[in-house]
Amino acid sequence: MPLLIKGGRVIDPANKIDGIFDVLVDDGKIIEVLPHASRLTPHAEIIDASGNIVVPGLIDIHVHLREPGYEWKETIKTGTAAAVSGGFTSVVCMANTDPVNDEPSITEYILRKAKTEGLCNVFPIGAISKGLKGEVLANIGELKEAGCVAVSDDGRPVMNADLMRRALEYTSNFGLTVISHAEDLTLARGGAMNEGVTATRLGLKGIPNAAEDVMVARDIALAELTGARLHIAHVSTKGAVRIIRNAKARGAKVTAETAPHYFTLTEEAVEGYNTSAKMSPPLRTKEDVDAIKEGLRDGTLDCIATDHAPHDPDSKDVEFPSAANGIVGLETSLPLTLRLVEEGVLTLSQAIERMTVNPAKALGLNKGILSVGADADITIIDLNEEWDVEPAKLKSKSRNTPFAGWKMKGRVMATIVGGKRIVYSILKA
DSSP, X not given: OOEEEEEEEEEEGGGTEEEEEEEEEETTEEEEEESSOSSOOXXXXXXXXXXXXXXXXXXXXXXXXXXXXXXXXXXXXXXXXHHHHTTEEEEEEOSOSSSOSOSHHHHHHHHHHHHHHOSSEEEEOXXXXXGGOSSXXXXXXXXXXXXOOXXXXXXXXXOOHHHHHHXXXXXXXXXXXXXXXXXXHHHHTXXXXXXXXXXXXXXXXXXXXXXXXXXXXXXXXXXXXXXXXXXXXXXXOHHHHHHHHHHHHHTOOEEEEEOHHHHHOOGGGGTTTOGGGOXXXXXXXXXXXXXXXXXXXXXXXXXXOOOBOOOOHHHHSSOGGXXXXXXXXXXXXXXXXXXXXXXXXXXXXXXXXXXXXXXXXXXXXXXXXXXXXXXXXXXXXXXXXXXXXXXXXXXXXXXXXXXTTOEEEEEEEEEEETTEEEEEOSXXX
């Protein structure tokens, strides 16, 4: 049945559209985006989106779905449920599963599960190295053929520079992007939070900014040497922003992302040994937060991704140094990003761009756009809806969020994947 989304403010940064339009969908594709849909049919299902914004389906290119191997933390079913609840129609899942996604059979398993149990589009990332050990390259060509859209050892850095060089050279033959977890373990090893006054006061070993900065610089140098496409994950430091900005000015094929916690929280969130605020890379200082915001504003940081990292209580309810790194982020990413609009850091169109078309471009996904003929992946958002973060009500299987009790503004009213409504809240029909 055709679907007509009427009267919403359509924001499609890729097509430079921002205005009141009707969007007509049929057979899973965008048919029209016009002030008044001309091909109305009496059989169309109608959604009245007046007073809301209608945008391309949000895309998260940094998600840990945990399946296979860690199903007690998250599954493809629960992870994609969290995704559509947060407005995401596409997620890209990292390779640090068990077994690691370093073989086509694992990629194929993930895609099969996503097809039968997933609620949104799932794109797997393959490992750079076998077992994420940083010793031997995975068979990247076979991973691409099986359906991987990029390669990364995320969760662990590739410490061997020669191996990283060969990965960049090899992926160029397949049109794949290498995603860098930029961390020098010789500087970071044993650290539990950002190095500084707070760490000293809490008696915790710190991780200096340089642990990130030197690896960002190394991987960009290797990308320039090889001419390959490089994406820097979860940028958290002012130094990394500066290095990426300079590389882009030189014409390097580099893109970068940050996550909402890196432009919302500082290291002070760790006070009281709050393991919900323990992550990798760690939360930094206000100066770093300000640099991240500026990097988003000027386009140095192309994408906002969540680094959604669900963990069970046993992994978090331990002494701080022993706690697992990461937070759940799919359901809080949008309202935290909208805070940047309220602060004047980004325009609304820029915020949507960094969550839709830019992530799609970074990994070569045919998503993030409302052009005629494009997949009908659409998110409808009420910018003014307020809600409280109640961990027990999150769709993710895990509850590890530092935003418990926070009041959020901006809520997903409908998530449409391939023309089908997956989430449908209080919109009038």
